[in-house]
Amino acid sequence: MRRFRKILSTAVLTALLVGGTAGGASASSVSAPGGPLPGTAAWLADDSLGRELPDPGTASPADVAAFFGGLTGAQRQRLVEEHPAVVGNLDGAPVELRYEANAPAGDQVLAYDPRGRGLIAQVVGDLENAAHVSVIVPGSDIDVSTFDRTAQRAADLQEEAGDDTAVIAWAGYTTPSGIGLDQATGRLAEAGAERLGRFTDGLDAAGLPDPTLFCHSYGSVVCGLAAADTDAGDIVVMGSPGMRADNVTALDTDARVWAAKSPDDWIGRVPHVDFLGLGHGADPTSPDFGATVLPADDVPEHDAYFTPGTSTLTAFAAIAEGDLR
Template identity: 50%
Template sequence: MSLLRAATRRGKRTLIAAVCAVTIAAGTGGWAAGSAQTAVTGPPPGAAAWRADHSLGVPLPDPATAQPARVARFFAALTGAQRHLLAARHPLTVGNLGGAPIALRYEANSRALAAERDRQLARASDPAGTLQDHQAARKAAARCAGLLAPGRQILAFDPRGRGQIAEVHGDLTAARRTAVVVPGSDIDLATFDRAKDPYGTPTGMARALRGRMAADAPGTRTAVIAWAGYTTPVGLGPDAATGRLAEAGAPRLTRFLSGLAADRIPAPALLCHSYGSVVCGLAAPHLGRTLRDLVVFGSPGMRVDSAAALHTGARVWAARNATDWIGNVPNVELFGLGHGEDPTDPAFGARRVSAVRADGHTGYLAPGTDSLRNFAAIALGRYAAVS
């Protein structure tokens, strides 16, 4: 009887989703093609020049195919001068190459950001450009300059498309407990650390989480990575309702975490917000031991029916507060629309995390919330303290 009731409930939700999809499409004359994003995939710009570089007398590991463990062995066999030479010649490649030494990636990405800043400044004064071109270029140059500020540790940078980036908060190579934050829609180079709604940005979430971890465990060395390494949806258009961009982003997340493992960084807790949980759900079966805990919050679904279907050895946690509008989205997948079951539903099988004091869709890591306290406890491995 319980199985029949569950099937009936799923059938009702499927019907609701179908009605919603048809209503939206009819009301807008179909999905607006202009809102679709082109996913950035593959190795960063400069990969061809890297492959063609024979200055060291040995082939350089292919950034598209070489496993991070092989990359780590390659760099371990080089002298310090050889490593710095490669970072200077190929900053975009080295800066995004999983398995390359962490400090060398910081150095390479500083070079890449400086080059992009200078390129944008040149565009800002190009007489062939329009006023709008000049304004956009000045803003892009200012963003790069901000990321070059002393103390910032940029672990990945790709200027293609809307821009992708990853930043480390804390001493990653010395950390005993680590976490990676994966954001949802509307995040790119321009919004990575915006002042408006800061706890809805990767930078704001990562800073708040590490601050709470440091306060709760002052004797534990910690680091949190804000990872905006995939093309996110813009707004609530078709990209947010389908898994297309998540399917492109999941391999990038998998490779990024494999790179951390190759550099002997402790397996992190992965915190996935909103559409980011769709990315994490698709990546989960491929993460193996590179992951310790998987936390989703404000999730529209993970494109699976249960936590067991994620095929991960990590602990799976889920949180959603009562004021989060995502709770009004039907949790089904139909004709490619929707992302499946609600991870906070007891039937899904995730460990429920309290988020009573969080406000709205982007308030889960705001200071003073029980969700921030709980996420910090998970990242620290203090599971008994999670409410």
């Protein structure tokens, strides 16, 4: 009984500490946007091509890519103009069409869903001609209204890595919000991992290089759960509360796994437990986990791993370019 109380109190502490990322307001559980995107019914009813259009809910990114590959330029253009909300979020569709469909939401936007708190993915660099592609997966309290933080990290990484690298700021899942149990459980990470796997499948179907995933804080939980279902060449986690795996082998991935944690990061106070669904397991920077640990002594806080001039950003850029093995 004493051991049970100790484990339970540790799990509760995990929830409180991870919840501390949010800063102020408390929040109850949040939900991801459900159901088909607006415009899906009209898309599925469109018979102008003399054949069915791929169902956004069931068609694989490879099937989507094959469908668009069989269209003329005029046919593609008409679909963008008639069904922008669908084309703009259809993994496997050509990059330039998704940009055009999402143009009202911003420059080089690869996905945009305005429902709820909003989901968005935006590219820095020349994605269609990039030799290397990176995807930044953010943690708690990131949505359309706070996306500028993730977009700035993408810009800083792309500038450090160089012109042959494109970086995608991917706020493509519903992140935990406020102080609550969502940060200490895997519910939102599980949904996010499914979306991340499909997104990277879409990059592959579009003929783009295997990505490097940069996963911050709760985003590392998402990447841990998605690891087996992506073709990422490298997975880099920073400020991680855990990846819901005991070690690299348990991630079931061929990707190289890297981890960074600053001694000044509050995440170091989070107990690495996994009990009754609370906590995210082992510390990825621990020797037993098996990741390659990156230096992070000059990172001043939890949100500063992409700060220009830090050893972490320098290492991230080298990994993104394939120069660090």
